[in-house]
Amino acid sequence: MSTASLTYAGFFFAVYLIAHLATRYAVPFADPYLLPIAGLLTAIGLTEIYRLNPRDAFRQGIWIVVAVALFAATLFMLRHEYRRLETYKYLFGFSAIALLLLPILPVLGLTVNGARLWVHVGAMRFQPGELAKIMLIVFLAGYMREKREVLAQGRAKDWGPLLVIWVLAMLVLLETRDLGGGLLYYGIFLAMLYMATARIGYVAAGLGLFLVGAVGVWKVTPHVQDRVTIWLHPWTDHKVYCPLSGHLDLRQNCQSFQLVKSFYSIAAGGYGGTGLGKGTVTNLNGQQIIPDLNTDFIYSALAQELGLIGAAALVLVYMIFVLRGMRIALLAEDGFSKLAAAGLTFGFALQTFIIVGGVLRLIPLTGITLPFVSYGGSSVVANFLLLAGLLLISNRANRDLLR
């Protein structure tokens, strides 16, 4: 154990203590499980990032401080009445679109791994999509609470604003080629629509439209075709055309190499894992085997080092978070709170599923962060804001219950 790692631990504990005190003071009736779970997940993530790349861990540490500050500020600002937000639902909706559009702007935008999701100012990089997700959920919760009866009847007039923002969001995602984000927002939308209208037919229709849309996008977008091919056939026995080099090569040495190496990494964990910090992440030449190990593929690093027991425990922690989140939605008294809490929780679960499911080859892999664990400032900030939202709603629900 080095002084550096102990400093990190001490520092992290101090930050957590501040978050805890802020929560106790601002929202004393809030759910007592969520913050410790978020702290646990953040600590696991920071440990793994530190083990992979200490410099990234330092940046992540700074982002955690920023995130906790914003988390505390949000709690203090909204501790009396968060439901004011509902009034500004359209502002949230359009801000979300604006945020999603930022990366397309010529000076600010940045393309990473084929997706244009980044905004950079100087050396600072930010993924606005993470924040847009929360804003969209607030908009959807507000709008659907107001129009749930008429939405259930299916009048075109009431669907208008919803569809406008909706189609805009999808177009932006298509433009930025953020497939994971698209899937996530679509899933959240359908789940919230179902909760608001209780019409399972909408979900069926939505899934049908999704399939049609997915096939359409697949037909016209080489990027998407590539992702699906990698998903279905990550290994080839014969050399196939490799679009990265322009030569013939085995696919596992070309497009799907990261995914395939990630399978090896997960499999190497076995039941017990190698132990944190003891896994193999570099090859014989000392190069990192999986380039994006601390973001998209952090689960495969954790699965190798923690083994099946540890990885399953990690997923169970996510499940407890989801259980608590849904409990908040059930206890909340008004429709806006219910929809917001359930939307935020479902978004949290779906995001976890999309990235880990992609790494596990349950679905095609799309780059998206693992909540609280992956390296990435915007992700940490967004997830702490999501946590703040859930705590605010539960504070009110529990307080009303006790009265």
Add this chain to the structure above:
Amino acid sequence: MNKQVSHVGIAALVLLAALIVGTTYWQTWANAGLANRQDNEIRLVAQFSIKRGRIYAADGKTLVAANVATKRGSQTLYFRRYPTGPIFSDVVGYSTQTRNRTGLEESYNDYLTGSNANLDTVFHSALDRLRGATVTGNDLVVTIRPSAQALALRLLRGKCGAVVALEPSTGRVLVMATNPTYNANLIEKHFALATRTSLPCGAPLVNRATVGRYPPGSTFKMVTAAAALDSGRFTPDSPFYDPGYCVEYGKQVRNAGNPEAPETFGHVNLSTGFEKSINSVFCNVGKALGAGTILDYAKRFGFYSVPALELPGGERVASGLYQHGRLYDPKHPDTQVDPGRLAFGQERLAVTPLQMAMVAAAIGNHGVEMRPQIVERIVAPGGKTITHLQPDQLGRPIKRQTADELTRMMELVVTGGTAPLAAIPGVHVAGKTGTAEIGRGNIHTTWFAAFAPAEAPRVAIAVVVENQLNGFGGTISAPIAKQVMEALLR
């Protein structure tokens, strides 16, 4: 709305539960298959993080395979170095990052990496892993004598061929040399250079001693004579008349030598026929015994089965009749195989030097054949010997009396027959030459198989040299065998 919220909650939990199922699939079900994939770098790193056991020659001092520790980032990796260069390459093989392992490096990989199921090793390596210490493999000591091995390779220089020497009473492989060979140190970074050779026969990575299939020529007469004597149909004194040829299927099969005027020996007995290597005598023996009997005896000596040497399965082949490149075991040998030509080692026979050495060793060991073995002992990291070589009897292909009669006939080959160049002063050498036609004019594959001292042999040997223009077993191979035997008897 609560009903719908519960539904969505359940859906979310189902999605997350699927992740546990997926993880379980990769970490339990798919685990083993993925671990063996060639492009799995984690497996490679694990492999090279182990301090592989060293390999020593029979003297226990000559280091044949060693490790070089290299720091790469946070991990220490161990790469192989072969201090003796090409001398042991065909036996020891190589273990590199980019290529499949070969030789003992492959067949003893479990021992060398400490992952064998021996209780002592399991305990030690499990403890090492728990402590995060480097796992150390077991050392091997092979039966190969380093000086004789080097001598054999020197004698083969400029030629294509192989030398195999065995200890008849135990089956220990004392020499296993093949030329052209390669320097195992070059495999990793200079593969093209390692596989280059100026010799026309090429294929330096091939261990000719165990996979080289050569027409045995007259060395096969050892098997035919064994069958003749052991079956009781002939004695060393059985009379023959040699007109210079033998008649088979109405045609003349001529003796060796000038086709227009073949050697003619007139009235001889079986012993003289063996001593002078007269084809017509053995052609008649073959016709009398039938191909079936001869092949039966060949099988008793181990033909038609892959020798149970400790090298990987792909680096050993069976001897016998070969047709279209595949081992051919005729159902009705007496009608499908030409008995006369079979008897003096032509037909479609293809024999490895190892098999021929085994035949000589079995005759020398009074008719008892020992399993050839190449690993003398395995030593755990602490210095404790886990296993040591146990001589293992393969069987008794011929009676003791047959073996002793055949030994006397083989001694005559050296004292008055075709192999005077194999004579060692003060030692009785028993041997048999072979000069096989390969269907290209006067270019021959030359053989010599022998053992010494004849009365209680300490070494049995087979030497083969390919593509010798006007070369004979007695002139090309016998002198090589003599020098190697001398070195081994010293």
